[in-house]
Amino acid sequence: MKAIVYERYGPPDVLELKEVAKPTPKDNEVLIRIRATTVTSGDWRARSLEMPPGFGLMGRLFFGVSRPRQPILGTELAGEVESVGKDVKTFKVGDQVFAFPGAGMGCYAEYKCMPADGAVALKPANLTYDEAAALSFGGTTALAFFRRAKLQSGETVLVNGASGGVGTAAVQLAKHSGADVTGVCSAANVDLVRSLGASHVIDYTKEDFTKNGKTYDIIVDTVGTAPFSRSKGSLQKRGRLLLVLGGLPDLLQVPWVSLTSRKKVIAGPAVVRAEDLRFLAQLALAGEFRPVIGRRYPFEQIVEAHRYIDTGHKKGNVVITLAHDD
Numbered sequence: 001m002k003a004i005v006y007e008r009y010g011p012p013d014v015l016e017l018k019e020v021a022k023p024t025p026k027d028n029e030v031l032i033r034i035r036a037t038t039v040t041s042g043d044w045r046a047r048s049l050e051m052p053p054g055f056g057l058m059g060r061l062f063f064g065v066s067r068p069r070q071p072i073l074g075t076e077l078a079g080e081v082e083s084v085g086k087d088v089k090t091f092k093v094g095d096q097v098f099a100f101p102g103a104g105m106g107c108y109a110e111y112k113c114m115p116a117d118g119a120v121a122l123k124p125a126n127l128t129y130d131e132a133a134a135l136s137f138g139g140t141t142a143l144a145f146f147r148r149a150k151l152q153s154g155e156t157v158l159v160n161g162a163s164g165g166v167g168t169a170a171v172q173l174a175k176h177s178g179a180d181v182t183g184v185c186s187a188a189n190v191d192l193v194r195s196l197g198a199s200h201v202i203d204y205t206k207e208d209f210t211k212n213g214k215t216y217d218i219i220v221d222t223v224g225t226a227p228f229s230r231s232k233g234s235l236q237k238r239g240r241l242l243l244v245l246g247g248l249p250d251l252l253q254v255p256w257v258s259l260t261s262r263k264k265v266i267a268g269p270a271v272v273r274a275e276d277l278r279f280l281a282q283l284a285l286a287g288e289f290r291p292v293i294g295r296r297y298p299f300e301q302i303v304e305a306h307r308y309i310d311t312g313h314k315k316g317n318v319v320i321t322l323a324h325d326d
């Protein structure tokens with residue numbers, strides 16, 4: 001099968017189209033013929049080894065010390081089940097599915113095996129493969145952080161970086177939970193962020209939300225520009241700061257903040273549950289959540305897609321489409 005392979009860390013050109021062995025499903029696995037995948041900030045980190053401050057060594061240990069341990073990137077996919085292992089009862093050949101191997105990666109390929117009881121779910125019928133491929137990365141991240149923050153209906157939530165992959169999901173999921181949402185983005189994305197459910201939008205090129213005197217129950221920082229030292233004054237008395245992106249110094253501060261104030265900082269990797277995928281699919285089916293697709297590229301132009309990600313100004317999700325011979 002065709003796959004996009006990288007054997008060293010670096011710029012987008014390290015990605016190469018190659019022929020690799022097609023995987024065979026184990027007894028408990030499904031083999032998925034991939035129709036669409038995405039380029040996420042996770043792929044960018046694993047390719048470039050650009051890590052948040054203090055995580056350089058940890059990044060290398062995680063992804064591979066001298067070269068990538070997993071040579072095929074791609075955290076999420078949508079496609080159809082081509083075959084199933086003998087113990088699989090929950091999926092059948094032909095099922096249209098989406099899946100989220102996450103840090104396990106391997107979706108930049110024509111086929112991928114997934115454990116049937118893992119992060120794989122039926123594709124909502126009202127979403128295209130392109131949209132379903134982009135359901136998981138931002139959606140599961142936002143869900144995991146809101147779960148830890150115990151987001152309640154009626155709370156005020158500010159999303160910094162509201163136009164990115166995680167931000168566009170966070171705005172929609174906070175709105176769905178009954179929150180009053182403020183999105184922070186640049187002028188070009190104001191209409192998009194409003195259309196996702198934000199009642200207020202702040203253009204970060206014109207206004208610094210940490211200096212306007214307003215306070216929030218929850219602040220979600222997906223950009224890394226709102227650490228506790230800057231945003232504590234914008235949190236209500238029992239406010240929670242969700243550091244989707246935070247450096248090691250921010251993480252080390254977490255216990256100290258809890259000891260010395262009623263405010264809370266929540267940081268670290270999102271813990272994803274397989275049921276989160278089914279929940280996101282239900283929301284999508286009910287018209288309550290729809291992944292934003294900023295750009296699409298064919299599989300063969302994935303290097304271009306990575307060049308776009310490297311700008312740091314990606315809008316929503318970037319989808320990679322795969323054409324099969326049929």
Ligand SMILES: NC(=O)c1ccc[n+]([C@@H]2O[C@H](COP(=O)([O-])OP(=O)(O)OC[C@H]3O[C@@H](n4cnc5c(N)ncnc54)[C@H](OP(=O)(O)O)[C@@H]3O)[C@@H](O)[C@H]2O)c1
Nearest residue numbers: 041141161163164165166186204244245268269270313314
């Ligand atoms: N903790 C976890 O488990 C976890 C999980 C997933 C992701 N992450 C991390 O979360 C971060 C965000 O991920 P993502 O996928 O959402 O990234 P992304 O899609 O690449 O985010 C790009 C967006 O950020 C916006 N942006 C850039 N500078 C900004 C600023 N100063 N203020 C407000 N918005 C700004 C851009 O808007 P403009 O073009 O308008 O500037 C763009 O739309 C990444 O660093 C990723 O590593 C962590």
